[in-house]
Amino acid sequence: MEFPLSRQHFYQEIHQPDDQIDLARAALFFAQEEYPELDPDEYLNALDSMASEVEERLPETRYPLRVVQTINDYLYQDLKFNGNLEDYYDPRNSYLNQVIDRRTGIPITLSLVYLEIARRIDFPMVGVGMPGHFLIRPVADEMQVFVDPFHNGEILFPEDCQERFSLLHGKSIPFDPDYLESVTPRRFLGRMLTNLKVIYLNRGEWAKALATIERLLLLFPEAPIEQRDRGILYYQMGRWIEATQDLENYLISAPTAEDATIVRQLLKRMMEK
Known part of the structure; x- marks a missing residue:
């Protein structure tokens, strides 16, 4: 069976060394299978434009928390991005093109938008795969702070992350500090696809669930x-x-x-x- 061109492009993107995988491009390739008219370059250009806007607003001294606040002001005050609390399990929340168009999403896709802007302004950040609620953090050895893109870029310290975890899972489930470790690009994409898989299974959309699992198996054969x-x-x-x-x-x-x-x-x- 010959796979759609978009899936072939997804395969090519993920079969590179981890540090060369373009997360946004890979996410747009798997979205293209659901939205065949999608032009990945259009959305990559949109991310470029967002980053340029942020760049113009950055203070002269780029202290990490000041950079985070500048991104937050632009994304959440100016563009009105927000976490989709009203329809959290809408599959559109898991597709990057829809998140950019609708300016709403779930923790991991809003994290992806944030990470892509940060990367373009040379402010390194990484994804943090806390179970139940994806976060990001600046790559800065001297500080351990986390950013919650689902809640308007709220700044969290490790104790706050533990509290958020307990609210989601109950205090009976112990918090493991490893939950705050960064994730690889493959794990990042795997989590996005796993979210989609669960949504489609719960909706009884077998063909879409199957296509999602097939892409997961491209990541993890x-x-x-x-x-x-x-x-x-x-x-x-x-x-x-x-x-x-x-x-x-x-x-x-x-x-x-x-x-x-x-x-x-x-x-x-x-x-x-």
Whole structure:
């Protein structure tokens, strides 16, 4: 089967060393599969223009918190970007073109807009994959502060991050300091796609969920969970040959998984029909 050109471009972008992956370009390539008329260069130019506007407003002395405040004023006061609290699970919140057009999104896509602006003004920042709420932080050894693009660029310290985590997950789940480690570009894109996958599965949109899992497997070819989920989707769609292959591979890579018995039962059911 020949993949769409947009997916081929996505594959080419992610099969580079991590430090050469262009996050925005990769995100736009996977968005292009959903929005075929999308021109990635148009949105990359939009990010360039935003960065130029921020550059003109920067103070002479670029202290990190001053730079953050300048970006915040531009994105949230002038452009009115905001976190989408009204319809958090709208799939459009996970597509960069839609986030730029609608000026609303979820933590990770708003983080991507912020990171791309920061990169263009030579203010290095990285993504922070805290479970349940993506953050970013400046790359500055002398300080450990975090920025929450979903909440208007609010500045957080590690204690604030821990409090936010507890609000999301409850105090019974311990906070691991590793949650505040930076993520690689591949992990960043993987989290964006995982969000989309969950949304499409919950909406029963099997074909879109399948396309999302296929892109996750381009990022992480050996990921057992993605093989399992693709196999289950194939089963739901009546594609039992492909389902059998994926589910058998899953059991080979994860023979003692908690759901191994259920997967074996599913395979048996397909063999008996």
